[in-house]
Amino acid sequence: MTLDERKRKILESIIKDYVETAEPVGSRAVVKKHDLKVSAATVRNEMADLEEMGYLEQPHTSAGRIPSQMGFRYYVDCLMEKENLDEQEFESLQNVLRENLQERDNLIEDIAHFLSQVTNYASFVILPTVKFNEFKNLQIIPVEKGKALLLVVTDMGMIMHRKIGIPESMEVEELQAVARAFTQIFGSKKLDKIRRGDLQQIRDALKQRRNVIDNALEAIDNLLKNSKNEKVMISGTLNILNEPEFKDLDKLKRILTVLDEDGPLKNIIPELVGDNVDIRIGRENQNEDINEMSLVFAGYKSFGEMGKIGVIGPVRMEYWKAAGTVESVRDFLEELFKQRF
Amino acid sequence: MTLDERKRKILESIIKDYVETAEPVGSRAVVKKHDLKVSAATVRNEMADLEEMGYLEQPHTSAGRIPSQMGFRYYVDCLMEKENLDEQEFESLQNVLRENLQERDNLIEDIAHFLSQVTNYASFVILPTVKFNEFKNLQIIPVEKGKALLLVVTDMGMIMHRKIGIPESMEVEELQAVARAFTQIFGSKKLDKIRRGDLQQIRDALKQRRNVIDNALEAIDNLLKNSKNEKVMISGTLNILNEPEFKDLDKLKRILTVLDEDGPLKNIIPELVGDNVDIRIGRENQNEDINEMSLVFAGYKSFGEMGKIGVIGPVRMEYWKAAGTVESVRDFLEELFKQRF
DNA sequence: GATTAGCACTCATGCGGAGAGAGTGCTAAC
DNA sequence: GTTAGCACTCTCTCCGCATGAGTGCTAATC
Incomplete structure (x- = not known):
């Protein structure tokens, strides 16, 4: 459905006015503000046409017209000029x-x-959400007695982290070994492809230091859940x-x-x-x-x-x-x- | 100012009713709902007293009474019984x-x-805000090419972090040395006592690897600013x-x-x-x-x-x-x- | 002396009708 | 095809009235 020049101009006038004032726009107002070269009566006829076509509507008989949602759609598709940031x-x-x-x-x-x-x-x-990032490496950094920070780094450079508990007796090297093992097993997997089952698998693979592993797994599980939201x-x-x-x-x-x-x-x-x-x-x-x-x-x-x-x-x-x-x-x-x- | 038993009961009734309905409470309603042993007229007299004392007010002459803010204060101080979670x-x-x-x-x-x-x-x-925590140690963990994670750990076990840029050529040992230096200089300082001046001081102390230091300082500055909010x-x-x-x-x-x-x-x-x-x-x-x-x-x-x-x-x-x-x-x-x- | 019943009074609220005003659609003239 | 003129429609606001809830006061009662 294409509109002639005058109808387009009238529709645009009504939209601009209505957006500004939130009031129905009358034929006189259209003529006055946007100085068309025609009289109010002519505009009234055009408005009746536009209403029939569905671009305008009338709240009640003695009110002006307001744009219908379809009218706005036409405006957005055919008339609008975007106004970028000044x-x-x-x-x-x-x-x-x-x-x-x-x-x-x-x-x-x-x-x-x-x-x-x-x-x-x-x-x-x-x-x-984090779907397409790939698991790149995992680190476990001891920060204080009994606590460490677990980091998951992705191929795109995103870093996620959780605090986990570790045995106080644990050596840095030991932690690093665990982290390396994780890295190896998850390596290059897309994050949303890591499933609960995979986690379980690791638990079985790494026999040493069960509770660190468990804490880490819980943290990772939690991170993944979070990143899916x-x-x-x-x-x-x-x-x-x-x-x-x-x-x-x-x-x-x-x-x-x-x-x-x-x-x-x-x-x-x-x-x-x-x-x-x-x-x-x-x-x-x-x-x-x-x-x-x-x-x-x-x-x-x-x-x-x-x-x-x-x-x-x-x-x-x-x-x-x-x-x-x-x-x-x-x-x-x-x-x-x-x-x- | 202390109220006698009956006045207290009337005040409490009005408060409970008013809280529930948001409508002024009339004398009849008080008598009915909380079956006092007196008539509406008596309650009216008491209500007039309570109003004079400032515990109640009347939106207009022919309306019931509502509790004044002072009335609520009295209730909260003297009558209320907290209702804990069920x-x-x-x-x-x-x-x-x-x-x-x-x-x-x-x-x-x-x-x-x-x-x-x-x-x-x-x-x-x-x-x-973080005011009383003390700086405990600082770590810089390389996570990918050219990027590292800077961690600040406090004596209470709070961890704050920022990503910083590092030269790609930098060795882990070198980073650790920088981190140790930071730790030494800030050690045991309360977080809100670390000032811009202190940061500057470090910048002068650590001559090597200027831009890492600068990045780290900016990150720390940022963390501190953040933790003050x-x-x-x-x-x-x-x-x-x-x-x-x-x-x-x-x-x-x-x-x-x-x-x-x-x-x-x-x-x-x-x-x-x-x-x-x-x-x-x-x-x-x-x-x-x-x-x-x-x-x-x-x-x-x-x-x-x-x-x-x-x-x-x-x-x-x-x-x-x-x-x-x-x-x-x-x-x-x-x-x-x-x-x- | 405290309590109560009774009654006149007050005021918010809701409803209906009248008047104003805006804008239309239609007709007839240009 | 366009325009002026006019009757018509409908909303909105204001006003007055009836309604009803609740009071304060007075006089009677316990």
């Missing part, structure tokens, strides 16, 4: 990163914060309180509930297709609780695995800004990770 | 812990979650949405804003006095934004440092349950930390 925002992004380059998790949290601050929507960052960070959920469409407490509660916990959100974010910024408008989302919300998100790579960042806001969203921002931040982040992690 | 709750607490004994931070997060689930209020856990975890803020006193959107927004970010909350929680559960009711809190909220909190010890846990809810709070729960969880947690960390 200079000032870009600089402030760089500052965020400069502060926090040491720890990936902190950094990612700040990225989420930045996203929600710039867009005024809620934002999320999903840390990747996608960690989710959500920021700026309270921006939703400012949106007039959620002044209804019940609606608000439902949405905040979804955003408050990690579990639901993970299920909401769809799998990505391709490298582009992806947009899901309202009912395009599977989840019922957020069929009045839109997602704008993209994937990023870190330690060879895919994570996601994005924003979530009302259907009446500044898609141009959101999409541009998500894209800019993603690109920046990836560039950074390429150098760093 | 068996079932206790068991579910143990399950939470069993799941997550490996990592302190995860565990603490689950504790916060548990608290808010049991009490139906928002809860918070503040991880202690109290980390705050907040959970169950959405429970507030269920409280009728916050159906007003503006009020809600103000409160959620305070609870959403770590910064404000840190400033709200007062210093603890003694080992007891501490209760701050409404305006007893300094912060204006939460003068309609109450805090119930207590301190816990971990790695020799003090952290805090607690709940935050409306002044109309089930103090008996909240205080009992916070106390039970704190005791349990401390017992656990004594064995574990």
Whole structure:
């Protein structure tokens, strides 16, 4: 379905106005603000057409029009021009990163914060699960009497660690031998391919120092379990309180509930297709609780695995800004990770 | 100011009723529900007295009474009996812990979650800053080409770590020498006594391998900065949405804003006095934004440092349950930390 | 002197109807 | 194809009234 120039212009006007004001837009307003060369009556006729085609809807007979979700979809697909970070925002992004380059998790949290601050929507960052990294080596470092730190290092340079108990009498060399044995047995296996059975196998192979082995196995098991969970960070959920469409407490509660916990959100974010910024408008989302919300998100790579960042806001969203921002931040982040992690 | 038996009973009745219903309590209701042996008229007289004394207040002339903040204070000080975790709750607490004994931070997060689930209020856990731990030793572990893990271990067994870059050519022995030097120079210093100046000093002392030293110093600096920040975890803020006193959107927004970010909350929680559960009711809190909220909190010890846990809810709070729960969880947690960390 | 029944009074709350205002659709003229 | 004009529709807000809960006070009672 393709629209002629004038219809497109009218649709865009209505979307821009409606996004700004959250009020139905009347024919007069369209003519005035975007000085079309035609009268309100003409615009009214066009609006009636657009409604019939499904791009607009009317809350009630004597109100103006608002864009339908389909209208937004058309806008996003055919009319939108992404608005990337401006200079000032870009600089402030760089500052965020400069502060926090040491720890990936902190950094990612700040990225989420930045996203929600710039867009005024809620934002999320999903840390990747560790699936494709390969086990590279395992170390056990004694740190104090009876305690050691177990490190698992992957081929992509990711480090995971747990504290374990060791017998006080144990020599460093002995620990190293155990670690080497582990390394040898797991070597080059993809992390998500290590199964409980494999762990058991090692237990049988290494006869000496049973309890260290057991402690280590428990720790590894725990690490793997942990790395299989996608960690989710959500920021700026309270921006939703400012949106007039959620002044209804019940609606608000439902949405905040979804955003408050990690579990639901993970299920909401769809799998990505391709490298582009992806947009899901309202009912395009599977989840019922957020069929009045839109997602704008993209994937990023870190330690060879895919994570996601994005924003979530009302259907009446500044898609141009959101999409541009998500894209800019993603690109920046990836560039950074390429150098760093 | 001491109240006679009957006044106490009436006050308590009104508090219990009001906490449950959030509605002003009338004289008839008091007589009926808590079968006093007197008539409504008598209760009315007593209520008028209690109001004059400041324990009750009247939203408007033809409404019942609600407890004043002073009334709640009296209740908490003189009438309340803490209600500790029941068996079932206790068991579910143990399950939470069993799941997550490996990592302190995860565990603490689950504790916060548990608290808010049991009490139906928002809860918070503040991880202690590291002030009194002493520097014990420093290790640098090569993990892959050009990368090493720097570990700082304290006398209480706390381990902090950062990844640093090292020259690819560097030998393990050389790294160990650097680490030993660090250990020697910082040895037994309290962490919060290590200053930028000290770091500079080391830089001068160790002439060899400048860039490793610099990387290590940056990492240590970063770790120390990080450990000086109290980390705050907040959970169950959405429970507030269920409280009728916050159906007003503006009020809600103000409160959620305070609870959403770590910064404000840190400033709200007062210093603890003694080992007891501490209760701050409404305006007893300094912060204006939460003068309609109450805090119930207590301190816990971990790695020799003090952290805090607690709940935050409306002044109309089930103090008996909240205080009992916070106390039970704190005791349990401390017992656990004594064995574990 | 304390307690109680009775009653007038107060005030929040909910409901319905009137009036204003915004915006439409339709018709007829350009 | 476009436009001016106009009747019509529907929401929103404000006002007044009835309702009902709960009080305070007075006078009677234990």
